[in-house]
Amino acid sequence: MDAPSAALIDQARAFVAEARRVVVLTGAGISTDSGIPDFRGPNGLWTKDPDAEKASTISAYVGDPELRKRNWARLSEGSMWEGREPNDGHRALVHLQEHGKLLALITQNVDGLHQAAGIDDDHVVEIHGTTRKVRCLACGETAPMERALERVRAGEADPACRSCGGMLKSATISFGQNLVAEDLARAEAVSQQCDLILAIGTSLQVYPIAAVVPLAHRSGARVVIVNGEPTPFDHLADVVVNGSISHALPAICGGPLVDS
Structure with missing residues (x-):
């Protein structure tokens, strides 16, 4: 997979540094490099x-x-999922928590790798269980x-x-089951409260959870999308980074995050 441009990485990192209330939405793409x-x-x-x-x-x-x-x-x-370990992408997101920026992490994944990387349970909304x-x-x-x-x-x-x-x-959550109402309500609420939504490794085609991206956008949040392929909401994004997630995220979220 091609490396994303340095300019896009720098712009995404600047937005993360400026943000105070970040919501992260992750899909299967963040766990690919963990062998899932x-x-x-x-x-x-x-x-x-x-x-x-x-x-x-x-x-x-x-x-x-x-x-x-x-x-x-x-x-x-x-x-x-047995024996799988978090990759550099999962670990990079822990920096958002350490800097007090993480409002919530909504994940479509069921693998538990965000918690294994160090994200607190109370920050995680496991929308698909x-x-x-x-x-x-x-x-x-x-x-x-x-x-x-x-x-x-x-x-x-x-x-x-x-x-x-x-x-x-x-x-x-199996096909034919409803999402947990409380989880969906929380995902929608935090998406209206954030000043940046970071969508990672998701096609943004699975509803209703994909709708949190335009919801955050309408509420005034910046939108950063990091994914291997284009998504239906790229036109709403302030920055779109296409490339290896486990390489891009440490550059976007890792290390000191100082608003210059």
């Missing part, structure tokens, strides 16, 4: 395992006990994923909720 594949590409998870794609649809998951059992067995053997937990579809109680997987390895093919006996599922 996409879903539909040639080496994607669903390309290699169509059963996994089927399990990501809530109606199929709920209606097919054998599919659930195969899904739990697959997870117990290790997921594509997380693979680190399971949630009961009946009572809503959550528990660590690893605890459920220990039960699978001990012989429970389709573990049920310890509290109510309901169906357990990874705490990710």
Whole structure:
């Protein structure tokens, strides 16, 4: 991937330095350099395992006990997120928190790598959920994923909720499920409060969360987009940086951020 121009990097860094309330929106592109594949590409998870794609649809998951059992067995053997580490892009965003600039980090990713890099949980809005937990579809109680997987390895093919006996599922948002209303409301609120929104590694084509970029723009925030490919909202951006995210972000957010 071509390196972004130094002039664009410098302009983006200047905007970050001037900002006081930054909202970050991240997508799959920030985790690519951590070795996490996409879903539909040639080496994607669903390309290699169509059963996994089927399990990501809530109606199929709920209606097919054998599919659930195969899904739990697959997870117990290790997921594509297991052993992955944050890359330089994830780590660069921690500087925004350290400088007191980070209002919120909204992520479409479910890998937990922002928290692993050092972003505090209370700054993160995991709009599509997380693979680190399971949630009961009946009572809503959550528990660590690893605890459920220990039960699978001990012989429970389709573990049920310890509290109510309901169906357990990874705490990710599947096709056919609504987003968590509180998470979406928070994402929209902070996007109207920020003075800079930084969209990273996202195609900005997945709604409703992509709408936070024009929402922030209408509310007077500057818009910086860092992505490998053009997005539908490039025309709203004050700066668009196309190139390697793990190379661009340290230059934009790393080190001392001084408003000159």
